[in-house]
Amino acid sequence: MMGEIKQAMRRNLWDENQVLRQILGICSILAVTNLMTNTLVMGLGLIFVISLSSLTISLLRSYIPHRVRMIVQVFIIAAYVILVDIFIKAQLPEISKALGPYVGLIITNCIIMGRAEAYAQKNPPFLAMIDGFFAGLGYMLVILAISFIRELLGFGTIFGFDVNFIGFQTWTIMVMPPAAFFIIGVMTWAASSMRLSRQTLQKPSPAPTAAGQQASR
């Protein structure tokens, strides 16, 4: 059991990181990563939704008719997303206002569908939840790193606190969605080349793991 948990952690945080390796969830990243607070709420919301929807889908996996499985998956994911949306509206009205429609758009985050299709529907509930949790955590860590760079250079703040002590001229481009493209590009490149250099060191090179990612962007 511990071995499988460790494996799920390693796989989702690094080896097959949903953002850096699978290039999933890009749309939400472009939209929310210019402020760290919004990014954190988005990440936590996604972790909650992906853990519980993976758990639920795995619990129901032998009852869900194959023909309508994706519809049922979307149902379950949507229900959890609406729960998050209602909760944020009630408890964190300011953040709800700032995130606008993006909480609702967690439904379309392909990472959740991807884990449901690729893992949750053929693995036991607890492992499915762990897998979902780490997939979401892997996403959150990457988007927090991106938003750290964007908020620091774009606003001169971190989590809204002014850290621009030297009067640095902030970059408007960092506030705009294209900045996330540049940063994701550089991070993906760095992650891939680290992986490549590690592979050439150890021979024979292991076959790349193929965890059938069918969800569309």
Place this chain on the structure above:
Amino acid sequence: MKREYIYTVLFTFVVSAVLTAILAGANAFFLPQIERNEELAEKRAILYVLNVPFADDSEVDTIFGESISEQNIDGLNVFTKYDEDGTAAGYAVPFQGSGLWGLIRGYMGIAADLSELLGIEFTDQNETPGLGSRIDEEWYKEQFRGIQLVDGEAVLTDDDGELLIDAITGATSTSNAVINIMRNSTASILSRLEGAL
């Protein structure tokens, strides 16, 4: 084969019924709090545009109850602020218009003699987070305080035709939309207020 269809339909039906029930329950549970949040946001907006200071949320209800009264003027929900001696000091009037992505709604404060804007506040907007949504920032909204109202129109440009309101960098469309909304809504609101007062 036929039984498989029936099972599929039944399963889908049951799953949707259960999920809908859960969501309806959660909605009913949180609804009072959500409505309270919205009411507070509305009252805060009205106090803000009328330039009435308040320290925090706990004060909002008291101050609002003491100095503001709502009335309907020519189809407009007008919130009038009265001074201690009972004379009207200003009106808060709702406005709306289309932004870049969707509806922008808010309140504008107008002086009792209809000569200037006391302030504006946005209560609803779906502009791009970090760009257009920065119309919510203090420095942007404060620019509208003291804008003159002449001949039923807001004077948003100076003598050389330069805008008096600084736009938001990277959010030109939203900035332009706000200017248009203010132009149109001040004109229609002023004509109705002038007719009624």
